[in-house]
Amino acid sequence: xxxxxxxxxxxxxxxxxxxxxxxxxxxxxxxxxxxxxxxxxxxxxxxxxxxxxxxxxxxxxxxxxxxxxxxxxxxxxxxxxxxxxxxxxxxxxxxxxxxxxxxxxxxxxxxxxxxxxxxxxxxxxxxxxxxxxxxxxxxxxxxxxxxxxxxxxxxxxxxxxxxxxxxxxxxxxxxxxxxxxxxxxxxxxxxxxxxxxxxxxxxxxxxxxxxxxxxxxxxxxxxxxxxxxxxxxxxxxxxxxxxxxxxxxxxxxxxxxxxxxxxxxxxxxxxxxxxxxxxxxxxxxxxxxxxxxxxxxxxxxxxxxxxxxxxxxxxxxxxxxxxxxxxxxxxxxxxxxxxxxxxxxxxxxxxxxxxxxxxxxxxxxxxxxxxxxxxxxxxxxxxxxxxxxxxxxxxxxxxxxxxxxxxxxxxxxxxxxxxxxxxxxxxxxxxxxxxxxxxxxxxxxxxxxxxxxxxxxxxxxxxxxxxxxxxxxxxxxxxxxxxxxxxxxxxxxxxxxxxxxxxxxxxxxxxxxx
Numbered sequence: 001x002x003x004x005x006x007x008x009x010x011x012x013x014x015x016x017x018x019x020x021x022x023x024x025x026x027x028x029x030x031x032x033x034x035x036x037x038x039x040x041x042x043x044x045x046x047x048x049x050x051x052x053x054x055x056x057x058x059x060x061x062x063x064x065x066x067x068x069x070x071x072x073x074x075x076x077x078x079x080x081x082x083x084x085x086x087x088x089x090x091x092x093x094x095x096x097x098x099x100x101x102x103x104x105x106x107x108x109x110x111x112x113x114x115x116x117x118x119x120x121x122x123x124x125x126x127x128x129x130x131x132x133x134x135x136x137x138x139x140x141x142x143x144x145x146x147x148x149x150x151x152x153x154x155x156x157x158x159x160x161x162x163x164x165x166x167x168x169x170x171x172x173x174x175x176x177x178x179x180x181x182x183x184x185x186x187x188x189x190x191x192x193x194x195x196x197x198x199x200x201x202x203x204x205x206x207x208x209x210x211x212x213x214x215x216x217x218x219x220x221x222x223x224x225x226x227x228x229x230x231x232x233x234x235x236x237x238x239x240x241x242x243x244x245x246x247x248x249x250x251x252x253x254x255x256x257x258x259x260x261x262x263x264x265x266x267x268x269x270x271x272x273x274x275x276x277x278x279x280x281x282x283x284x285x286x287x288x289x290x291x292x293x294x295x296x297x298x299x300x301x302x303x304x305x306x307x308x309x310x311x312x313x314x315x316x317x318x319x320x321x322x323x324x325x326x327x328x329x330x331x332x333x334x335x336x337x338x339x340x341x342x343x344x345x346x347x348x349x350x351x352x353x354x355x356x357x358x359x360x361x362x363x364x365x366x367x368x369x370x371x372x373x374x375x376x377x378x379x380x381x382x383x384x385x386x387x388x389x390x391x392x393x394x395x396x397x398x399x400x401x402x403x404x405x406x407x408x409x410x411x412x413x414x415x416x417x418x419x420x421x422x423x424x425x426x427x428x429x430x431x432x433x434x435x436x437x438x439x440x441x442x443x444x445x446x447x448x449x450x451x452x453x454x455x456x457x458x459x460x461x462x463x464x465x466x467x468x469x470x471x472x473x474x475x476x477x478x479x480x481x482x483x484x485x486x487x488x489x490x491x492x493x494x495x496x497x498x499x500x501x502x503x504x505x506x507x508x509x510x511x512x513x514x
Contacts, residue, residue, distance in 0.1 A: 009166065009182045013037060014189060016162045020155070024144040030190040031137040031256060032145075033159070035115075037183065038263045039135070040163050042118060043094035044170050046084060050076055065090045077121075085127030085272035092117045098164050101157045108140045108153055111160075127272040130262055137256045180237075180268035187232050187264070191389045192425075202231060203299040204387060206428040207351065207397075208238040213437045214379075214399055215295035215347040216243040224249060226293040226341055228282040228334065229300045233261035237268050239297050248275040249293065251282045283333050286317070292343040298334065298350040302391065306330040316340065321369045323362045331356045332366045339376060339400055347378075348400040353393060354382075357465040368463040371410075371455065376400050379411040379440055382467045384419040386426045396467070399440070409452040411443050412470040448473045 017033035024032075050061035053076070057064075064072055080087040090096060092114035100107045115135040122131040146152040168179045184205075191202035203211075212235075216222065222243035227236045230250030240248050248270060252258040258279040265275045278287035283306050308327040312318050317340040318325075318333065325332035331352055342348045356363065357380065370376045379399035386392040394416055415436050419426040439450050453470045461469050 006178055006181065009168075009178065010185045012166045013182055013186055016159060016166070017186060017190075019159050019162060028144055030187075031260070034183070034186065034260060034263060035135055035138045036156075036159055036163060037186075038267065039115060039118075040094045040160075041168060041170075041179065041267060042086065043088065044168060046080060046086070046088060047090075047093060047095070048170055049084060050080065053079065062090045081121065081125055081127070085122060085125070086118050086131050087121040088114065088118050094160070094164070097160060101161060106149070106153050107157060107160075108149070111156065112140050130266075130272040130275070130277070133255075134259050134262060137259055180264075183264060183267045184234060184237075187234065187260070202389060203235045203351070204389070205234065205238065206433060207299070207383070207387065208235045209242075209433055210381075210397065210428075210436055211235060211297045211349040211351070212239040212242040213433075214349040214397070214440060215239060215297055217347065217441055219243060219294070221245075222294045223247070224293045225295040225297065226250065226288070226291075227296070227298050228337060228341070229253070229298050230261055230277065231257055231299070233264040233277070235297050235299060236261075237264065237270075239295060240270075243295060245295070246274070248277075249288060249291075250276075251278045251280055251287050253279075253281050255279055283330060283337060286337070288341060290316075292341055292346070294343060294346045296338045296342045296346065296348040296350070298338060299388075300331070300334040300350065300352075302353045302393070302395070303329045303331055303355065306333055308333070321366045323365045325366065326362055329355070329359070329363065332363050335370075335398065335400075336366065339370075339402075342400065342402060344402050346402070348398075350398055350400075351383075351388075351395050352398050354396055354466070356398070357396065357467070364463065367465065370400075371458055371463055371465075374402075375404050375406065375408065375455070376402060377410055377465070378404060378408070379413065380465055380467060381413040381436060381440070382416045382471075384416050384426045384428070386424075387419065387428060389425075407455070409443075409454050410458060410465075411440065411450065411452050412465075412467050413439055413450045414467050414471040414473055415449070416467075417473070 013033075016037075017029060020029035020032055047061055050064075054060065054064055059067075061076075064076060077087045092110075094114075097107050097111055097114065100110060115138060119132055119134060122128045140152065140156065142152075146155050170179070187202055188205070215225070216239070222240070222245040224247040225236060225239045225243060225245045226249040227233075227239075228251050230236050230252050233248075233250065236248050236250050239245065248265065250261065252261055258277065261277050262275075265277065266272070280287055305328055306325070308324045312324055312333075317337050321332075321336060325336070335350065335352070335356070338348050338350060356367070377398070378401045379397075381397040381399070383395050383397065385394040388395065413436060415432065418428075418432045418435065420429050420432075421427075438444070439446065443452055445451055449471065451470045457470070458465070
């Protein structure tokens with residue numbers, strides 16, 4: 001599919017989403033729109049799959065299901081569950097709902113049953129965790145869809161009809177990536193319009209690329225990748241693609257975003273048994289226990305609150321540091337959690353606020369522990385302000401490795417001034433991204449941009465990692481020649497006097513001066 005057709009698909013999907021814009025907030029219409037797109041995708045995927053399986057028998061999915069061969073039906077269902085992870089009968093497919101719309105029928109009861117049947121088909125199956133509750137955020141009785149039942153039916157029908165006119169290109173090999181990319185584009189568009197809540201579910205692709213390139217440096221293939229606060233899954237998907245990861249793991253606290261993440265995985269062609277996304281609070285209820293991963297990436301909520309309960313003093317994730325992150329700022333709780341889940345040869349890269357570099361008290365003790373006792377901190381990369389949706393604060397990337405040598409330095413990169421301003425948002429361009437990645441990989445020292453600080457330097461700074469202590473970006477003001485400036489002022493004063501005299505002459509000639 002050409003770039004032109006990809007752009008067309010993006011535009012078509014975004015136009016469908018905007019059908020709902022007037023009725024609800026950005027976050028609400030996001031979940032309705034993306035849910036309906038996902039329903040169409042699952043319907044078309046299973047129909048194509050079964051039709052292909054039955055081609056030699058001379059049947060279509062619809063024809064086989066209309067017959068009386070119960071053994072054939074059971075075989076179809078079993079093979080779909082095994083290979084696709086779900087099953088839905090022809091009467092509940094997207095195309096069946098479209099036929100009902102064309103007959104001017106009320107589709108809402110049938111549509112609700114269709115979404116429920118997809119979820120129910122996975123009960124007791126290996127894929128249950130990946131499909132269960134996927135459509136729970138689509139409330140077809142919601143007043144946001146209209147005041148009356150007819151209003152709701154009319155609006156939903158319009159959205160589905162518009163979707164029906166879009167060819168996802170699933171019949172062409174490899175085209176699923178195009179649909180996945182279009183879906184990702186829509187998520188980014190929603191994030192741009194969702195205000196403060198955007199950062200909870202989406203990491204801009206430019207930042208995802210930097211994190212992905214860092215954790216895959218020196219590796220030809222990742223066994224697995226993990227994100228403890230995975231949001232919509234964009235960062236996980238980017239890292240898994242870069243590192244050709246076999247399995248993707250993640251946890252997400254928000255149930256609605258958790259559903260969006262699983263949809264995003266499936267729409268990017270990740271098989272249900274190649275990802276494990278859990279719903280829950282990473283810090284309070286770690287679903288991955290002692291499991292460790294090749295790569296850990298994250299964009300955790302900045303300075304979030306957590307319980308910091310006394311029980312965590314005996315939790316292996318935090319106990320070795322000897323102190324807990326404060327209740328009001330969970331940044332180091334997330335960092336220690338991620339380090340715990342990083343294997344000995346792996347790399348971790350996460351986005352954090354600058355406060356983790358210099359704040360004192362318990363955070364200062366954890367920072368000193370990670371530098372002096374463990375020698376885990378590999379690099380600090382300062383990013384421009386205002387590149388994340390919903391917050392304008394400057395952030396940085398913290399890079400962690402467990403296998404560093406005793407005398408390894410810490411690389412500091414100040415990339416905060418290299419960006420392009422587009423309207424109200426700052427954007428990292430390919431040249432900015434490449435410079436960061438190449439500087440990290442080569443550990444290059446560049447004046448006013450990067451510096452490799454020895455552990456002795458860090459110690460002399462009392463383990464304060466604030467970037468300006470190590471990368472001097474101060475630009476001296478040019479010296480001002482006072483005598484030259486005074487002479488210029490005198491010259492301007494003389495010219496003004498001449499002009500005043502000339503103007504007075506003109507005014508006299510015009511009879512305007514008494």
